[in-house]
Amino acid sequence: MTRRSLLAGSAGLAVGAATAAPFFLPKYDRDRRPARSRVAIVRADEYSDWLEGALISALRLFDLDVSGKSVLLKPNLVDFAPGVAVNTHPHLVSAAAECFRRLGARSVTVAEGAGHQRDTQLVLHETGFRDELVKHQIPFVDLNRDELVKVRLRANYTGLGHLWLPRTVLSHDFIVSMPKVKTHHWSGVTLSMKNMFGVVPGAKYGWPKNILHWSGIQQSILDICATLPIHFVIADAIVAMEGNGPLAGTSRPLRSIVLSDDPVAADAICARLMGFKPERIPHICEAAKFLGNASTELIDQLSGLVSRPDIPFKVVPEFEYLRTT
Amino acid sequence: MIDMALRTELKNGLIKQELCGGGWGYGLTVRQAALEPTCLSLLALRWDSSPARARGVKFLLGMQNPNGSWPAFSSDDSDGSGLTALAVTALINNGEMALQTEHGLEWLLRSKGRESHWLWRWKFETTDTHVRFDPAKFGWPWQPGTCSWVIPTALSMIALKQAFVCCKPDWVSFRIRRGTEMLLDRACPGGGWNAGNGVVYGVPLAPHLDATAIALLALGGEQRNDAIASALKWLWRTAATCSAPWSLGWSILALDAYGLPVGSLVDRLCALKDQGLLEDSATLAAVILAIDCLVQGNVFKVGS
Numbered sequence: 061m062t063r064r065s066l067l068a069g070s071a072g073l074a075v076g077a078a079t080a081a082p083f084f085l086p087k088y089d090r091d092r093r094p095a096r097s098r099v100a101i102v103r104a105d106e107y108s109d110w111l112e113g114a115l116i117s118a119l120r121l122f123d124l125d126v127s128g129k130s131v132l133l134k135p136n137l138v139d140f141a142p143g144v145a146v147n148t149h150p151h152l153v154s155a156a157a158e159c160f161r162r163l164g165a166r167s168v169t170v171a172e173g174a175g176h177q178r179d180t181q182l183v184l185h186e187t188g189f190r191d192e193l194v195k196h197q198i199p200f201v202d203l204n205r206d207e208l209v210k211v212r213l214r215a216n217y218t219g220l221g222h223l224w225l226p227r228t229v230l231s232h233d234f235i236v237s238m239p240k241v242k243t244h245h246w247s248g249v250t251l252s253m254k255n256m257f258g259v260v261p262g263a264k265y266g267w268p269k270n271i272l273h274w275s276g277i278q279q280s281i282l283d284i285c286a287t288l289p290i291h292f293v294i295a296d297a298i299v300a301m302e303g304n305g306p307l308a309g310t311s312r313p314l315r316s317i318v319l320s321d322d323p324v325a326a327d328a329i330c331a332r333l334m335g336f337k338p339e340r341i342p343h344i345c346e347a348a349k350f351l352g353n354a355s356t357e358l359i360d361q362l363s364g365l366v367s368r369p370d371i372p373f374k375v376v377p378e379f380e381y382l383r384t385t
Numbered sequence: 386m387i388d389m390a391l392r393t394e395l396k397n398g399l400i401k402q403e404l405c406g407g408g409w410g411y412g413l414t415v416r417q418a419a420l421e422p423t424c425l426s427l428l429a430l431r432w433d434s435s436p437a438r439a440r441g442v443k444f445l446l447g448m449q450n451p452n453g454s455w456p457a458f459s460s461d462d463s464d465g466s467g468l469t470a471l472a473v474t475a476l477i478n479n480g481e482m483a484l485q486t487e488h489g490l491e492w493l494l495r496s497k498g499r500e501s502h503w504l505w506r507w508k509f510e511t512t513d514t515h516v517r518f519d520p521a522k523f524g525w526p527w528q529p530g531t532c533s534w535v536i537p538t539a540l541s542m543i544a545l546k547q548a549f550v551c552c553k554p555d556w557v558s559f560r561i562r563r564g565t566e567m568l569l570d571r572a573c574p575g576g577g578w579n580a581g582n583g584v585v586y587g588v589p590l591a592p593h594l595d596a597t598a599i600a601l602l603a604l605g606g607e608q609r610n611d612a613i614a615s616a617l618k619w620l621w622r623t624a625a626t627c628s629a630p631w632s633l634g635w636s637i638l639a640l641d642a643y644g645l646p647v648g649s650l651v652d653r654l655c656a657l658k659d660q661g662l663l664e665d666s667a668t669l670a671a672v673i674l675a676i677d678c679l680v681q682g683n684v685f686k687v688g689s
Contacts, residue, residue, distance in 0.1 A: 139591075141591065176579070176580050176593075177580075177593060178536070178580075178593070178595055178596075178631070179593070179594065179595055179629050179631045179632045181629040181630070181631060181662055181668075182594070182627070182629035182631070182632050185628060185629055202411075202412070202665075205411035205412060205415070205419075205665065205667070206411075206412070206415065207410070207415045207416060207417040208417065208458060208461075210460075224461070224462075245515070245585070245586050263411065263419055263421065263457055263458065264457045264458070264461065264466075265527065265528060266467055266526070266527020266528055266531070266534060266537070267527070267534070267536070267580050268580055268581070270526070270527060270528065270531040270532055270534070271528050271530070271531055273531075274499070274530065274531055304585075304586050304588055307590070308585070308586070308588040308590075376515075376586055
């Protein structure tokens with residue numbers, strides 16, 4: 061063997077190793093799946109004062125320990141579109157806030173960093189959130205404009221390494237993701253895990269948070285959810301959205317609220333309620349390897365039944381494969 | 386008629402919100418200086434003789450990254466923020482046309498949306514076609530390595546137009562021309578601008594007040610066309626019922642720049658003071674700038 065061929069061979073090996081390494085390196089730091097997960101489905105036909113009573117009964121099934129804790133409710137508040145179910149309904153958010161207060165929470169805060177609309181006060185006003193927050197004396201934090209802390213990501217699907225995240229989110233004891241159940245033209249669905257895009261601050265990453273799109277939406281969901289644990293989910297599926305979500309779809313009543321102590325289980329159940337196969341949704345499928353449980357065998361159904369709709373939710377053509385029929 | 390006492394009160398309030406370490410943060414409880422509230426505050430205080438203004442300019446100059454850009458907030462990574470243009474505009478309007486401002490301009494001229502690269506342009510023209518836009522028409526991104534968006538593009542065009550008033554080098558003219566084309570390309574079909582594109586999956590998006598206003602300010606001095614006319618019409622109609630100070634403030638600045646009467650909108654903006662909506666420094670500064678456009682001139686008004 062000549063020195064030249066040895067050098068060429070070594071260089072080839074080095075390039076090969078560098079190219080292949082990302083495929084073999086672990087994508088997450090540890091397996092944090094619970095042995096079993098719990099889900100409750102509450103039937104609700106409309107957004108009314110009755111919600112609080114139904115919600116507290118369902119929450120008591122979980123025997124949550126929130127006494128003395130600071131609770132952060134993270135709704136999905138994107139933009140205002142009259143007549144379309146774009147955002148988590150303010151009545152559901154205020155009902156959840158009252159419930160956590162009744163369960164002994166030290167404080168309850170609503171926080172969101174809207175993804176498209178820079179004027180959060182405008183969105184709060186037009187969606188009816190401002191009146192609801194004032195009525196129930198619930199503090200609101202605009203996560204797009206919060207103080208930021210550099211946080212190392214605890215998974216490596218995007219390769220970003222770190223994100224700057226709002227101090228408000230990091231300083232709360234108990235994070236509740238409150239998504240609007242919707243289809244999404246880039247990620248198939250937007251549920252409790254995708255809802256966490258809203259904690260990524262616009263002041264750093266812009267409107268929308270385009271860096272997450274370039275890094276891969278499914279991958280970004282996994283990195284964010286591995287880094288910021290979601291302690292509980294209350295998903296608004298009373299009126300959901302199908303078609304060209306998250307902004308331009310059409311309303312689709314599901315008449316349900318989905319609660320869970322595991323975001324992966326919550327999203328898998330919501331996907332089934334939409335008539336989708338959760339194992340075909342990349343971020344749910346991958347999250348089920350280390351963040352939570354998607355298999356029905358590992359999910360205890362505390363109340364309600366998962367019934368697939370006769371007609372699955374409409375989706376954009378690229379996600380037609382999600383539908384079960 | 387402008388309530389001068391209110392104007393003074395708002396300015397004093399803004400000065401009080403200056404952080405101990407320098408600069409301005411967004412909210413009252415936020416102790417971290419951020420680029421946008423700092424720059425808007427400096428623009429709002431540009432004729433003010435208070436020491437806060439001088440300290441703010443010094444702080445802003447101290448924040449600059451080695452590559453000429455500005456970070457989004459103090460302690461941020463040094464790759465550069467899409468709001469760097471706002472820092473340049475703030476420095477120009479505070480009489481700081483120094484070497485550091487020039488470095489900022491040089492960075493702005495290097496910064497461009499990722500779709501400007503032939504490979505991504507090819508992707509958007511051939512396979513990724515759900516968003517209707519012409520990738521050959523590019524502007525400025527929020528973050529390096531991402532696509533062009535309306536607000537960073539518009540703010541960059543304003544900075545370049547203010548920095549090069551009389552004679553523009555070819556590259557500056559080229560970037561302004563491309564930015565203009567990009568804004569016109571991304572306009573919503575019904576008038577105005579959303580965050581970026583106007584049509585996604587064949588569905589027209591709804592315009593946003595602040596994005597529309599800032600885009601219109603950037604297009605000041607350009608030849609009037611249907612996109613500008615319909616955006617102005619939409620803005621005029623929508624601002625009339627807007628009760629959010631940030632959007633209303635920017636709307637006033639844009640409508641004023643096009644010579645439309647904004648007195649009644651300013652009155653309504655002043656009335657919002659008592660609703661506790663002006664705690665955020667960036668919003669408070671935008672409100673002062675909007676009120677001031679009737680008194681001290683419109684800081685964002687630009688020519689061609």
